[in-house]
Amino acid sequence: MDVIDRAETYLQLHGRLIDRLRFAALFRDGPRERVLDVLRCYQNTDGGFGNALEPDLRGAGSQPEPVEVAFWVLDELDAFDSPMVAAACDYLAGISAPDGGVPFVLPSVRDTPRAPWWETPDDPPGNLIPTASIAGLLHKHGSTHPWLAAATGFCWSRIAALTETSPYEARAVVTFLDLVPDRPRAEAEFARLRDALLATVSFDPDAPGDAHFPLDFAPSPLRLPMFTEDVLDAHLDALLRAQSDDGGWSGNWLMWTPVVEHEWGGYLTVHRLGTLRAYGRLPGFCQ
Template sequence: MAETGASPLPCTPPARSPLFSAEQFVWLTARVLEQRLFAYHFLRGDPDAVETALDAYRNEDGGYGHALEPDLRGPVSQPPHTAHALRVLDAVGRCGGQRVERVCRYLTSVSTPDGALPAVHPSGHGYPAASAAGGFPTATATATDPPAQGDSRGSLPTTGPVVGLLHRNEVWHAWLFRATDFCWQAVETLEEAHPGEVRAAVAFLDSVPDRPRAEAAADRLGRLVRARRLAALDPDRADARPVAPGHAPGTRHFPHDFARSPASLARAWFTDAEMARSLDHLAAEQQEDGGWPIRRRPWAPVPALEARSLATIEALCTLRAYGRFVG
């Protein structure tokens, strides 16, 4: 007899579809949080279950830790982990209330003098992390060593997506005022941009309330992306593009990496034909095990596997946003 109160997921993707293969990969390899998030996006899963799984990463200071961002290990709260948590809450429509108020207090407590977020807070010193080339400082000391002096500068890749998410969800907090000013200054002065900075700038511009200013900044940024050849417009000739620092040989960035949905301001940077080729390439990247590869250089087996589940969910969401068949 079936257990009373059981609530099996109400739908299953068609066999041999991209979604079916991805589902097998997720059940086989993903953390509970990504399993719940996958179920929410594609199997009519419960958002409460996603929130419950996310709570395991929350600390008493209002921030998030415990390797929520796979490339940054250790239990302590960190800005990248907390930014990741906000993305999850936004994805399930729960980015508000007392939970986000506590997050904003944490963001205030770790902000740099310019009102932004650091790439990594010095409290994480000594815990394993990806190398500087992968976006985080190398962990060469032990967890018992005293914290090193942190970088006093704000980071656009960390700050921009957080500010954008909070604006999109109409969260108003004192921390946002200076952080928004920081993002405007950083975005409007970008010249030698890294792809990660561009993606963060887009996340900010897509949601900041001043739409005319955002559209003007996005137009300038799009011309910069094309002038600096940051996007491989023809995947068949991607090897002609330079590899961004910290990425594995052969890694390139494509139009869909900057415009994750048709509603993004970055969509206007690319022609229909360029975006179609980019999405074809994204769909073809699904591997035999059902998952998508990660773009950054792997540095340890477990973080790389955890990151692949995230990359898989992101790829499916992007393809679906553009009306591509996933299952």
């Protein structure tokens, strides 16, 4: 079987309904509306998302990071005209810190099962994770929601203060700088921070543990000059090799309870296929 067929078998055996439907919509001409129907089930009445859409946050209540997960799904479907987007932005406006950013995670997480890294102080400040990625995606799709202006100002301010960073923060910064409309400012900040951003990247495709590879920063081609073509080609080759015998891709971080291994596996399998397609590595499937 080819890459697509093997992935489909993996998803049939292990994937959540939303990830099976994402695959069908993106690679089998399935109805995109069915993906949106299921995604709505993860959205709460406050407009936020929860219910383990982000598998490491098991609680039903809304948190900022699942909004980012939802927005990436909407992005791949080109469905930012969905009413879910405005409702989620209303939610973000309601939980934003005075600095204009949304926190990494809200204190309500303490009352729910979650991965050990989801910790927060009692009054968390805004964080580039996930504010920068969410803002970048909204800019990409031309959002005019009032939350975006304050969030964008927060991102510019925080990015201007950076001299070093961490992998997840760097990934959020790259998403924002790649998608924000003010290209001269974005390119100037990227030039200033390029070495610091690259210092968080694992260029060895076989690096063990929670490594962050070029394709994690550039799941589709960037406007920013971050990686050379030969680097991307080497990591695309490695990504194809990394497809497991049962057809899926898995996360390289701690799988702290058995269910998340399959939930992340399904999500990532569709995401990795999207990356391969975006770089022309899936014959017969064009971006």
